[in-house]
Amino acid sequence: MKRITIYDVAKEAGVSLATVSRVMNGSDAVKSQTKNKVEEAITKLGYKPNAIAQGLALQRTTTIGLIFPNSAFAYNEQLINGLCDVAKIYDYTIALHTISEGITNIQEVVDEVIKSRVDGVVIYSDKPLDESTKLLDEYAIPMVVIGNKVASNAIASAYINYEDAVIELCEKYLDKGIKDIMIMEDRKNENVTSAMLKGARSCFESKGLVFNNYLEYSSDERSTYKYLKDYFETHKHQLMIVNRDSQALAVLNAARENGIKIPEDMELVCMTDSKFTSMVRPEISAYTVPSYDLGAVSMRLMTKMLKDDSVEDKEKVLNCLFLERQTTKR
Amino acid sequence: MKRITIYDVAKEAGVSLATVSRVMNGSDAVKSQTKNKVEEAITKLGYKPNAIAQGLALQRTTTIGLIFPNSAFAYNEQLINGLCDVAKIYDYTIALHTISEGITNIQEVVDEVIKSRVDGVVIYSDKPLDESTKLLDEYAIPMVVIGNKVASNAIASAYINYEDAVIELCEKYLDKGIKDIMIMEDRKNENVTSAMLKGARSCFESKGLVFNNYLEYSSDERSTYKYLKDYFETHKHQLMIVNRDSQALAVLNAARENGIKIPEDMELVCMTDSKFTSMVRPEISAYTVPSYDLGAVSMRLMTKMLKDDSVEDKEKVLNCLFLERQTTKR
DNA sequence: CTGAAAGCGCTAACAC
């Protein structure tokens, strides 16, 4: 099918292209009679306006770029849904730019994004932001960063309040006299783990204690399990705090195989709930993370920035909620 | 920062815009001296070509649309990675259009896609294709459909060969004299389950038997578990075949709580492997699905269609491989 | 209320 343009519609309706444009955009009052003629022509020809040409003429594309590490897809389904749903509500299209840890040159992605002339860009990052994203700032492209606390004029950010969650958790246990709390650190989510450590430290400090109990190991679930299997032969803690479901499972398996009973001998809390935590036995106590909301809020922030660049509150912090299940004692 | 155009570069370098365009596209031989001047100007000004203007001029956007049900994100991380990686290799950008079961009007999404003037569109679908996608065909937009067997001139497709996998599996068990094989059907993945049933039926038939053992229930993991917990009070099978990891977990839990031992009393095979299948105990025997490849192949198919529209083999079928673990007997 | 025409930034003939 030949691509039909606004000219074709104009000819068919016997008006000028300007008039067609007007009825398309519902702008000025067009005489309802001619309006009807035009609309008939549009449906008759099956005309769909060319968003590219509109983009050129208007200097805006109504698409927002999304920079996302592909390793984060699996546990961010809901976040992406939130992002997409809100984008759809405000009639924005999402241009997806994935980055692969250690493979993709971020510089290149940023270049692409700039070339594509998106109206704004949303960046998800588990790690402190790369230098090269500063280029986006220079080009005055509105940005919202997810998972990072960033302060700037044209940059907004949204993230989960892991720090307070850990403070709450530690406080509860310290109050019960439980001090041997271990945080498992995997380097995949620097921001999250640093917030967790910060929370633990400040909580311990507030009680006149010092927190320095954390396990660092090279990540990937297989080796987490293997690492822990050795580790638990000689170690045990009163409470283990891990970040993701896969780590919690590794703890569960490794502990069991070393005769450590959960929750009797050792308790376990996962900071990021997923549908799997309640599907294994024992069910894993965890914090629900408002992942969908995080996406939705971030995109809403973006649309706001795009509308009036004076957004009052450029930093959105979302809290998570503890779900007591079977890996913690009542 | 003011958006700088090809005119600015031309002025800065003291040449015409055509020359700048030439060095950008590395086309004709440009005198290396002027080429240098231009390149200097480009870097000095930080010029990035406007992809929108290019799109208008060239009548192609180098972006391909991806229509994806948001419910499928969680278990298709690798597929998306495959899609993205290959798109990047061939310098295509991906415009993401999500659809929410029962909420999104597919017609609207298709409209958006057409307006956006993508060069092609990749559609992931667990279900038989919707009528409204025919519009894409009418507009002669190259399509590749993932997870669906579709035949047409401008449509290619790629999918996993679940049918043969099930045939192989059933054959093995029938040969051992095991006939009580149950397939669990969740309506979320119509295409997969229908392929599985087809496989089972044809295998049984080839042995002079009739297969009609399948459980249909309204999906979602919670209720799967609850449903099975009741079901296993009065039922037991020699082999259960399920589609996804969450279903396998539900079987595992429900069976255990009804005193059914796996694999001793009942064996279990999951058709779609995930990282969780080997993280639970017992580890779940499963078929590895070449999910990344499925994405990569699909996108490759797309790029091929975009280059020379005469792609010889428009149907790619990928096989899966059985991984024997602890929920099946040796 | 409607039409004519000037861009938006770039590519691709077509000249020189």
Add this chain to the structure above:
DNA sequence: GTGTTAGCGCTTTCAG
């Protein structure tokens, strides 16, 4: 080799 110019499809003044 390099410059000129006519579009690509649409929006938006500016006239009428």
